[in-house]
Amino acid sequence: MSKLKTQEFMVNMGPHHPSTHGVCRLMLTLDGEKVVKIVPVIGYLHRAIEKICENRTYAQCIPLLDRFEYVTSMSCEYVFADAVEKLAAIEVPERAQYLRVIMLELNRIASHLIFFGTTVMDIGALTPFLYGLRERELIMDLFEMTCGQRLTYNYITIGGVSHDIPPEFIPKCREAVKIIREKLKDYEGLFNENPIWLARTKNIGVLSAETAVAYGVSGPILRASGIKYDIRKNEPYGIYDRFDFNIPTYTHGDAYDRYMVRLDEIRESLKIITQALDGLPEGDIRKKVNPFTFKPPAGEIYNRIENSRGEMGVYLVSDGTTKPTRLKLRGGSYNHLQVLPHVAVGGLVADLVAIFATFDIIMPEVDR
Amino acid sequence: MILASVELIGVFRWLYGLLVELGLEEPWLSVVIYGLLSVTIFGVLCLIALFLVWWERKIAGHMQQRFGPMRNGWHGWYQTVMDALKLLQKEDIRVDTRDRAVFFWAPVICFVAAFLAYIVIPFGDGLIVADLNIGILYVIAITTFTVISLLMAGWGSNNKYALLGGMRSAAQVVSYEVPMVASILTVIVFSGSLSMVDISNSQQGNFIFNWFIFRPPFGIIAFLTYITAATAEANRTPFDIPEAEQELVAGYNIEYSGMKFAMFFLAEFVNMFTVSAIATTLFLGGWHGPLLPSWLWFIIKTLAIVLLLMIFRWTFPRLRVDQLMEFAWKFLVPLTFANLILAGWMKYAGWYW
Numbered sequence: 001m002s003k004l005k006t007q008e009f010m011v012n013m014g015p016h017h018p019s020t021h022g023v024c025r026l027m028l029t030l031d032g033e034k035v036v037k038i039v040p041v042i043g044y045l046h047r048a049i050e051k052i053c054e055n056r057t058y059a060q061c062i063p064l065l066d067r068f069e070y071v072t073s074m075s076c077e078y079v080f081a082d083a084v085e086k087l088a089a090i091e092v093p094e095r096a097q098y099l100r101v102i103m104l105e106l107n108r109i110a111s112h113l114i115f116f117g118t119t120v121m122d123i124g125a126l127t128p129f130l131y132g133l134r135e136r137e138l139i140m141d142l143f144e145m146t147c148g149q150r151l152t153y154n155y156i157t158i159g160g161v162s163h164d165i166p167p168e169f170i171p172k173c174r175e176a177v178k179i180i181r182e183k184l185k186d187y188e189g190l191f192n193e194n195p196i197w198l199a200r201t202k203n204i205g206v207l208s209a210e211t212a213v214a215y216g217v218s219g220p221i222l223r224a225s226g227i228k229y230d231i232r233k234n235e236p237y238g239i240y241d242r243f244d245f246n247i248p249t250y251t252h253g254d255a256y257d258r259y260m261v262r263l264d265e266i267r268e269s270l271k272i273i274t275q276a277l278d279g280l281p282e283g284d285i286r287k288k289v290n291p292f293t294f295k296p297p298a299g300e301i302y303n304r305i306e307n308s309r310g311e312m313g314v315y316l317v318s319d320g321t322t323k324p325t326r327l328k329l330r331g332g333s334y335n336h337l338q339v340l341p342h343v344a345v346g347g348l349v350a351d352l353v354a355i356f357a358t359f360d361i362i363m364p365e366v367d368r
Numbered sequence: 369m370i371l372a373s374v375e376l377i378g379v380f381r382w383l384y385g386l387l388v389e390l391g392l393e394e395p396w397l398s399v400v401i402y403g404l405l406s407v408t409i410f411g412v413l414c415l416i417a418l419f420l421v422w423w424e425r426k427i428a429g430h431m432q433q434r435f436g437p438m439r440n441g442w443h444g445w446y447q448t449v450m451d452a453l454k455l456l457q458k459e460d461i462r463v464d465t466r467d468r469a470v471f472f473w474a475p476v477i478c479f480v481a482a483f484l485a486y487i488v489i490p491f492g493d494g495l496i497v498a499d500l501n502i503g504i505l506y507v508i509a510i511t512t513f514t515v516i517s518l519l520m521a522g523w524g525s526n527n528k529y530a531l532l533g534g535m536r537s538a539a540q541v542v543s544y545e546v547p548m549v550a551s552i553l554t555v556i557v558f559s560g561s562l563s564m565v566d567i568s569n570s571q572q573g574n575f576i577f578n579w580f581i582f583r584p585p586f587g588i589i590a591f592l593t594y595i596t597a598a599t600a601e602a603n604r605t606p607f608d609i610p611e612a613e614q615e616l617v618a619g620y621n622i623e624y625s626g627m628k629f630a631m632f633f634l635a636e637f638v639n640m641f642t643v644s645a646i647a648t649t650l651f652l653g654g655w656h657g658p659l660l661p662s663w664l665w666f667i668i669k670t671l672a673i674v675l676l677l678m679i680f681r682w683t684f685p686r687l688r689v690d691q692l693m694e695f696a697w698k699f700l701v702p703l704t705f706a707n708l709i710l711a712g713w714m715k716y717a718g719w720y721w
Contacts, residue, residue: 011528033532033689124605124686130432196606196685349532350688 008036013352015044021118021356022363024337033348038341045367053327058084058158059291061324066152068329069365071114074100074107075307077156082237083303083316084158088296093284096160097239102173102276103143103155105269109180110139111308112262112269115360116187119259122357123200128190135183138176145169158294160286170277177270184266192260201255205343205355208253215339218332219310220261221359225253231306242279243272258358265308295322309333309360331365380405405497409486417637421448424637424678431682452634458626463526466623470524474517475624475631481513482635485642488564492655492663496565503564504556507646508549511601514639515541518620521632525623533619536689540600540607543696548597550704554590554711555580555650568654579653586711591651593704595676598643600692603636604677606684607692644673 014025023044029037049068053061065080066073078100085092092100117132140150147155147163155162191197207217212225222229230247232240248264250257298320304313310332317326336359344352380401387397422437422445429436437444462471488503490496500506515538522534556562558580559570571578580587600607621632648654648669655662657669687695 009528033536120685124608125684126428126605127432127682130434134433190683191685194685196687199691200685200688348688348690350686 006031014041021361024361024363024366026352026356028349028352030349033350035345035347035349035352038344038352040337040340042337042363042366045363047364047368049368050327050329053324055323057291057322058294058296058324059289061327062157063152063154065329066154067364068368069307069309069312069331069333069362070151071362072107072111072308073152074103074156075305075312077153078104078238079303079305079307079312079314080316081156081158082305083301083314084296086303087299087301087316087318088294090159090287090289092160093287094281095164095283096285096287098276098280099161099165099285100156101239101243102273102280103146103153103161105272105276106139106142106173108308109266109269110136112266113139113180115262115308116259119354119357119360120191120197122353123197125190125197128187131183131187135180138179142169142173142176145172157286157289158291159289160284162286164285170280173273173277177273180266181270184263187263198256200350200354201259201358203252204255204351205347205358206252206254207339207343211339211342212253215342216335217310217339218335219307220265221258221310221336223247224250224257224261226251231304231311235304237303237305243275245269245271255354255358258360262308262360293322295320304330307332309362309365310336329368331362331368333359333361333363333365336361337366409497410483413483413486413638413641414634416641417634418448418452420637420641420674421451421633423674424681427675427678428682431679452630455630456627460628461623461625463623465526467524467526470520471623472524474520474524475628475635476517477520478514478517478635479631481510481517482638482642484510484513489642489645490564490568490649490654491666492661495655495663495666499563499565502562504552504562504567504646504650507564507642508545508552511639511642512541512545514635521624522620525620527623529618530620530622533622537603537620539689540603540692543693544597544600544607544700547593547696547700547704548601550701550708551590551594551597552646552650554586554704554708557708557712557715558583558587564649564654568649568656571653572656575658576653579651581651586707586714587651589703589707590711591647593700593707594647594651595673596700597696598647599677599680600696602640602643602677604640605681606687608681608686640674640677641670644670644677647673 008029008031011028011030012025013028015023025041025044027037027039027041028035047067049064053064056064061080062077065076068076084090113132113136117129117136120132121129143153143155144150146165146169147153149155207221207225209225209227211217212222212227217225218229226249228247228249231237232245233247245268248261248268250261296318298318300315300317302313302315304311306312311330312332313330315326315328315330316324319325340356340359340361344355347355383404384397384401387400392400425447426436426443435443437447440447440450485507487497488500488506490499518537518541519534522530522532522537525531555567559567561567561570571580576582581591621629624632645666648666652669652673655666657665660668
């Protein structure tokens, strides 16, 4: 028996692995089932969005930015449009502000529903994925009704929004809010106290608050680690200071808390949508901006918002022409992927999958 | 006469008479009759496996708010037949670095082992190929063969994911064999026989309340532990770690394609039917039941358990590999052994009817 040797071996998890959500490649060193080392390899989805934007007018940048983080395209549009508006000191009409908030929050819910579906699927429950997508479908229908698109909207434009909502939007939206609120109870009934689910997520992939801050982690992952930080509250942008909502925060920073934070956030977003629908004023939806000749004054700005995956930022340099001189995007997932080895080393392969899923990393945001 | 121990159903008895009349003598008589029997069993089981694949897809579909297969025939009833035909035509892709013999034999062993168990399973009154006096022991021995094939597939593919899958399945099936056998032993204590026919017969009568599942508390505990262990034996969620798609892509069968893959796939469904059929025989009174013909009772009961396993699969998340082991050795094994000892003591004390 003394002749028997054990050996660590390397596995390439991805770029075509079912649980890496896109084209992330993790070079794993495994000791049996135990993960010894993780090296993320990125760049498979690099499309040079930042560089291409330098050759586009400001209005033409927005459809490209839709692809920056395609699960919550509205946020990408908003963060850019807001930056340009701040730079050019454009006053956005009140109705457009409200519509933006409604769309942003609907999109956040859609993103969290995808998170719910894919996470439980990665942990082995195949059916709830379809449930998550079923509720997301209601939101997609609302978007389609408004701007004709279901995934990349080109809705939030510089100076306002591109289309007004149709008259049936408000009743449909209220109904969707009601249905999602009902169905959330089903999700929680399925998982929150399910012993298998608890065994798979409790105390798995614990991310301490110090590490989270050190790596620049943001969004729901940061809040799951016990830091109450949400740009919507801490540095309100748009009209977020008018709404009453809470920031769900948990303390352990494990996979279970990251899951719970997002489910709670869906509730908070529903609250915001209801308030925004109630307060929706009449009026213009757009301040006229000529998309071909629009020139913001020379200057630079960093604008950031709270996306469903964390802080989304855009750094914009303008030299007073019709095209941006430099555009730099910041996506939360980039930092989250960096902290992944820190959290998942020492666990099992199955834990790595659970951690990757609850980090909710999306690759276009990493590779851009 | 060799055939004396074999229960022959109507058509075979008639065939047997015909062959004797034609002047066929031993040993050819036995060869022909047994050959026909095996072909029949094989055909029926292939049909059952195809049906189960379709059924599973329909159930999954309806649980997931969709339809499942709908294109081929009424509600897609011959979808799996078409799938099997497609897999037959597919190119058999073989990795260059495979271990040739091991890679080739793994699906064969898996397929054969899955079917061998049916020699001793009584589908109805007299519907059994051979009523061995060690019937249940034979089933346990044969079904364990599957694990060898999974290990062989994992090793022979020369793929890391497949190897991980093979190792996981070996660890899992060996661990869950223990509680499974212990819960089966409880039934053997009740019935006092290893023969499948005798076990079924000892649950006869008294409407349905003579079934071993209705012997509280030991019968129920044995049934629940058996179902749990059987889910693990059949590699199904929440114990499907050998083929955990999100971790190992496909597990041990990742390098298999075409008909070799189909053999693993069908064997999996046959195994599921096997464990359900055993559960029916041991706990649910086998083919005994009021009113309906015996084979129908057997099929209904077995499919009910299959349905249970399918609902498990589409509801639960998956356990982690170490939690799975812990559950087997720290919970199921002590529970089943305590159950067995207490049931034996009760039986010895004569407190059971």
